[in-house]
Structure formats: C-alpha cells, structure tokens
Amino acid sequence: MLRTIGLQLHSAITGSYVSGTHSVVFVNCPNEQIAKDIARAVLDKKLAASVNILPQAASLYFWKGEIEEATEILLLIKTKTSKVFMLSSYVRLVHPFEIPEVFSLPMDQGDVQYLKWLEEGMEED
Template sequence: MERPFLVYTTFPDAETALAVGEALVRARLAACVNVIPGMRSVYAWKGAVEQGSEVVAIVKSREGLAEAVSAELKARHPYETPILLHLAVAGADPDTAAWILAETGTPG
C-alpha cells in the first residue's frame, strides 16, 4: 500500500496558506492542510540575516503525489523560493493512512 507523506512549507499569512491549502484539497493532491499561524522566523536570505512573521502549513498527502504537490505549491506560492520539505512518514495509524489515501489521487 502506498504510504502517506507530509510537506512542510511556510507562507507570509494565514489567508494565503488557507487559499493554497484549499486548492490542494479540492484538486485531491492533499487530504488536509494544517495552517499554524504565529510563527517568527530568523533566516539567511541573499547574504543577510532576516526576521519575519510566517505561517506554517503541513500538507498531508501520499508518496505518489510528491512531485505534483510540489509543482502545485511552487505555482501558487508567493515566495521567490518557497520552502518545500518532504517528510517521510515512518508509520501511521491504519485508519489515518486509509483516510489520506482515500482523499487523494484519482476521484472515486
């Protein structure tokens, strides 16, 4: 059975993250996108150390959709270089895994 996988990404605000998340779910590329507001980031960018407010988004999908999820995130993301980290899932509750697999991929 195909395994679930997660994508960790960040957005400038919750509205953008929710809009992109909804597009992923409607396209059946994700079963769910968790949007976690209130994050502060310190990061290196173009030779400078920056700080800013961001929102974390965790995309729940399946391994076979990894490339499609990344492509859709890049196409919709407002950042010049969005952070897209694929997180392998070592294990999952069988009911959770079945739900993710049922809600992603080909409709029906």
C-alpha cells in the first residue's frame, strides 16, 4: 500500500506516469450476461474505469483432477493498481464460479491522456 501511495504522489508531483500505477485485471465468465453484469457493477462501484468484453474464449483447464473444456467470456478490466484487491474481492463475491479466474498485470507504459482518463473515470462523485 505504501508503494501505491508513493507512486501516486510521485505521479502527481512530477506530472509523469509511473509504471505500475494502473493494472489490467483478467476475469473469465461463463456467459455474456454474467460478464456484462460484472462489468457494469465494477464500473458503478468505481472499481474500474473501463471494461472490455471479449467473446468466446476457448478454455481448457484442470478441475478436480479432470481436464475440462468450456467456452468463456473474458473481461479485461482497467483499474488503478491500488484498487485491484477490492476489485478481486468483489468479483469473488458475485461470480458464479467456485474459484473464479481473477488476476492482474501492471501497466508498464501507456498514452498519458488515456491514463489520465482512467484516473478521472474512477474518481468518486
């Protein structure tokens, strides 16, 4: 948490982007309606600024000792790195899977105007 605060402070003072300030969170969903419901909810709660819904990802995975195959919908959720824990916790609460796939990758670089727009999209009213 101190690292996140330090990154935000550095970014605010210098006006430059600090690598890792934002993250992309990946979440697989069983169908499009659940994906849309989760996407809208995380946006409404200001846990993210943008969500892409990518249709029909073929998934193969081990589950209870067996290889399973499914068609899933992939969410790409753009958020502040400082919100990843809250976002992940919320997704686990509302997701129908027993163990939902939720992981994040920090953004290394990006367009400054886009990253500013992300920040503005998550500001509390």
